[in-house]
Amino acid sequence: MDQFQKVTEAIQFMTDNYRHQPSLMDVAREVHQSEYHFQRVFSEWVGISPKKFLKYLTVESLKSDLKSVPDLHVAAEMVGMSSPSRIHELFVTMEAVTPAQYKSGGDRLLIEYGFAPSLFGDCFVAVTDRGICAISFADGNREAVLGEFQAKWPAAELIQQDDVAMDVVEKMNSLFDPNPKVKAPTFHLLVKGTPFQVKVWEALLKIPSGMVTSYQQLASAVGNSSASRAVGSAVGKNPISWLIPCHRVIRQEGIIGNYHWGSTRKTAMIGFEKSKI
Template sequence: MDQQTYNYEKIAKAIEFIVANAKEQPSLFDVAEEVNISQFHFQRVFSEWAGVSPKKFLQYITAGYLKEKIRESANLTELAELAGLSSQSRVYDHFTSIEAVTPQEFRSSGKGLAIRYGYHETPFGNCFLAVTERGICAMAFVDADSKEDQLIRLAKKWHYAEITADQEVTAPYIRRIFSADKKSLEKLPLLVQGTNFQLKVWEALLNIPNGAVTTYQQIANSIGHPGAVRAVGTAVGDNPVAYLIPCHRVIRKEGILGEYRWGSLRKKALIGWEAAHHNEE
């Protein structure tokens, strides 16, 4: 197992334990013992990953904190514009651009398109990444049981494309995606298949700044379909590019994180990690 993946699995297990025992406020020793590593080593690994202590990390995924963040994000467009004025902000709309396939390309299921894919370690476990000359067409977090599922899903969606494993092609994308300084990079283009409604939802997700969260209702309002909350939820769940299209930042209005296509525990890790890094900056 890669060291980064090993560390993430220990961290994820620690987050699960901390959340489950939040009322008892477990000590650093208790958490380290739960994940079966020394207290000193755990403190170093967790702090290097999150930038904060486990105790402070927990504050960023509590319902009270998240409800306050929801109130702050009532107007997504305004929030993104304000965040863009800050030199410390990293708004993915400034880092990622979406291109939709044409209706003809959609019908031809990728005919004439060359797709290269690979599996890579990230701060949130292993991921599957697929790219074309026009941009990233798929990204998903995976474990040992779901690695092949993502390839099968890709082959079904892009049925007539030439699909080849090539980690040398995909590795530079991973380095860019998880770079510490995205401001110095050109936009990462995405090439996606989706309905007009799905595209509106995915573009709205790009307006959620790093460290912020919103609700399904707020997304529905922002795209001009306030009554389509359930359809928004479906479109969020159909997001083809994990992390870059930040569907993990959409939570329930009660401040509850809810489910996530790539695991509810990973959603806690993502939101807490982003909030910790954003606030520390």
């Protein structure tokens, strides 16, 4: 069992039993590890204790985050000025496939794909000469993830290149390096979606790492405050997890809510990012 799987088991147990305030011993027992070993595994992953990590994820804390910065543009400026982390330097650009490629399912498009371990689990990455076109999480079922991807790009030529995936994942992991040796990486994305979906995904790019927004706030950001349901649907169809940060969208009540790759992973990603700003 890899490190992240142990971490997610612990996070699931802690969030499920938050009101009972489980001790370190309780959590360690749940994941079948000694207190010492579990504390070390968790701290190696995120750099803080499980107890401190959990404080970032309470309903009260998340509701406060939603109220503190109602506008995505203001949020980006605030993080840029105050964060000691270079995560706010992340530069992501995005373009959509042509209408012809959208209709054909990627005809004449060469896609290199692969799998690589990441901070948040086994990662599937697909890349074209025009940019990254998919990032998702496999969770021990790589064939299903690849099949789902192929269904979206049925006419494309696919070649497995795990080193390509590893290169992308290493660049994403490096964003949280406290002592970076190189300049923050840039990423260019190629997405396949309807005009409305692309508009929502562009708005997601404005949510800074370590912050969250609600579906209602995101709907306002795309110019239609009454379209929360449609916005939620577009968020759920995001093809590039992590870099297009749909995990940073939560419910207005401060509840983290669903995530295509699992609500516990969403919880882990939000808590991890909040601990780094």
